[in-house]
Amino acid sequence: xxxxxxxxxxxxxxxxxxxxxxxxxxxxxxxxxxxxxxxxxxxxxxxxxxxxxxxxxxxxxxxxxxxxxxxxxxxxxxxxxxxxxxxxxxxxxxxxxxxxxxxxxxxxxxxxxxxxxxxxxxxxxxxxxxxxxxxxxxxxxxxxxxxxxxxxxxxxxxxxxxxxxxxxxxxxxxxxxxxxxxxxxxxxxxxxxxxxxxxxxxxxxxxxxxxxxxxxxxxxxxxxxxxxxxxxxxxxxxxxxxxxxxxxxxxxxxxxxxxxxxxxxxxxxxxxxxxxxxxxxxxxxxxxxxxxxxxxxxxxxxxxxxxxxxxxxxxxxxxxxxxxxxxxxxxxxxxxxxxxxx
Numbered sequence: 378x379x380x381x382x383x384x385x386x387x388x389x390x391x392x393x394x395x396x397x398x399x400x401x402x403x404x405x406x407x408x409x410x411x412x413x414x415x416x417x418x419x420x421x422x423x424x425x426x427x428x429x430x431x432x433x434x435x436x437x438x439x440x441x442x443x444x445x446x447x448x449x450x451x452x453x454x455x456x457x458x459x460x461x462x463x464x465x466x467x468x469x470x471x472x473x474x475x476x477x478x479x480x481x482x483x484x485x486x487x488x489x490x491x492x493x494x495x496x497x498x499x500x501x502x503x504x505x506x507x508x509x510x511x512x513x514x515x516x517x518x519x520x521x522x523x524x525x526x527x528x529x530x531x532x533x534x535x536x537x538x539x540x541x542x543x544x545x546x547x548x549x550x551x552x553x554x555x556x557x558x559x560x561x562x563x564x565x566x567x568x569x570x571x572x573x574x575x576x577x578x579x580x581x582x583x584x585x586x587x588x589x590x591x592x593x594x595x596x597x598x599x600x601x602x603x604x605x606x607x608x609x610x611x612x613x614x615x616x617x618x619x620x621x622x623x624x625x626x627x628x629x630x631x632x633x634x635x636x637x638x639x640x641x642x643x644x645x646x647x648x649x650x651x652x653x654x655x656x657x658x659x660x661x662x663x664x665x666x667x668x669x670x671x672x673x674x675x676x677x678x679x680x681x682x683x684x685x686x687x688x689x690x691x692x693x694x695x696x697x698x699x700x701x702x703x704x705x706x707x708x709x710x711x712x713x714x715x716x717x718x719x
Contacts, residue, residue, distance in 0.1 A: 381406065381422065382399055383397070383427075383475055383478060384396070384397045384422070384425060384426070384427045384428070385428050385472060385473075385474035385475035386428070386429045386438070386442075386471065387468075387471040388430065388432060388433070388434055388435060388438060389467070390412070391412050392409055392410070392412075394407075394408075394410075394471040395407065395409075395410055395471060396468065396472045396475050398475050404472075407468060409467075416441060419445050420445055424445075424448075425447060425448070426447070426449075426478065427447045427450070428449075428450045428452060428475060428478035429449070429450075429451055429474065430453075430454045430457055431451040431454065431486040435488075436488050436494060439488035440490075440491070450478050450485050451487075451488060452474060452477055452478060452483065452486065453486060457470070457473050457474055457477045460474075460476040460477045461473040486610075487610035487614055493607050493608075494607075496581065496607035497607040497608060499577055499578060499603075499607075500604055500650070502574060503571055503575065503578070504650070506570050506574070510532070510568065511532075513564050514531075517557060517561070517564075518538070520553075520556070520557070521541075521542075524550075524553055526538075526541055526547060532568075539561055542558070542561070575600065578600055582599035582602050582603050583599075585602075587602075587705065588602040588606060590704055590705075590708070590709070590710050591701060591705075593710040593711040594700060594701070594704070594711040595658075595662050595665075596655075596661050596662040597658055597697070600654065601651070601658055604650050604654055605701065608651055609621075609651060612702050617702070618701075618702035619699065620702075621698050621699065621702040622695050622698040622702075624648065625647040625648050625651055625652045625655070626643060626649070627647070627691065627694055627695040628695065629642065629643055643691055655697050656690055656694045659689075659693035659694040660686070662693060663677070663681070663689060666678075666681065676696075677693070680692060680693075
């Protein structure tokens with residue numbers, strides 16, 4: 378056991394696979410562990426590197442194993458896959474994790490704290506309820522369309538749809554009306570739960586100094602600020618603002634060869650929740666700028682004059698990401714020159 382310098386742990390619900398190697402990469406130990414044996418195994422193990430894929434339950438195990446003094450490294454599963462040899466099984470996966478973790482150029486995922494995961498649970502629960510509410514509204518509109526009742530899209534028109542159903546002037550069958558009422562009741566329940574979760578997010582944002590600093594930026598609300606705190610690692614992890622924007626998937630894909638630079642669409646390879654919220658916030662800034670007219674010769678004015686709005690929104694979200702990195706690393710509030718006026 379003293380010869381072990383790195384351990385690859387393939388995570389599962391009940392049966393875990395361990396692959397231990399020495400400093401020269403030679404195999405020292407291969408073993409299956411039940412869930413109850415995992416912590417006992419690492420308690421007896423001398424301090425070493427423990428590598429895992431950043432998948433479900435990985436952050437929990439990273440925190441628990443880290444308490445024993447081990448250096449925990451979480452790897453993106455996409456970076457581990459190329460190291461799997463031939464057949465796919467737990468032992469091969471654990472060995473591939475060790476091989477990938479030993480690469481000097483490998484990128485690792487920062488383990489999340491319990492507080493971060495608690496906030497992310499609130500955020501994702503709200504996101505789930507919003508999707509479920511949208512599904513119910515669309516389903517209700519589709520069912521009523523089969524009976525000649527047409528209503529505009531969006532939750533803002535739900536009250537109009539409810540009035541049409543309750544008036545009864547269209548001669549709908551009773552079973553249709555009663556079923557539609559079930560939809561409306563469920564939508565109302567979800568709306569109340571979403572409002573409660575948003576209230577929790579706002580109260581959490583008010584208590585956080587970092588969130589208050591982020592919300593000084595145009596297009597940045599409490600939900601986006603809390604999403605950054607919940608899903609993003611410490612900004613010191615990134616060398617510069619572009620690295621954070623790339624982590625979010627807001628930089629163009631490269632198809633360069635032979636010294637010729639070719640850029641495509643945005644990569645969309647990063648954290649999708651923050652990326653989506655930043656683009657929504659950027660669209661809000663653009664809509665407001667179109668109403669009030671941005672400063673003449675500003676970056677935003679020049680872009681809107683020659684580019685489609687959606688493209689400008691993605692470019693603005695990229696600038697917002699870079700500004701977020703600067704604000705968080707320097708502990709400063711938003712400066713106007715960082716976005717639209719640049």
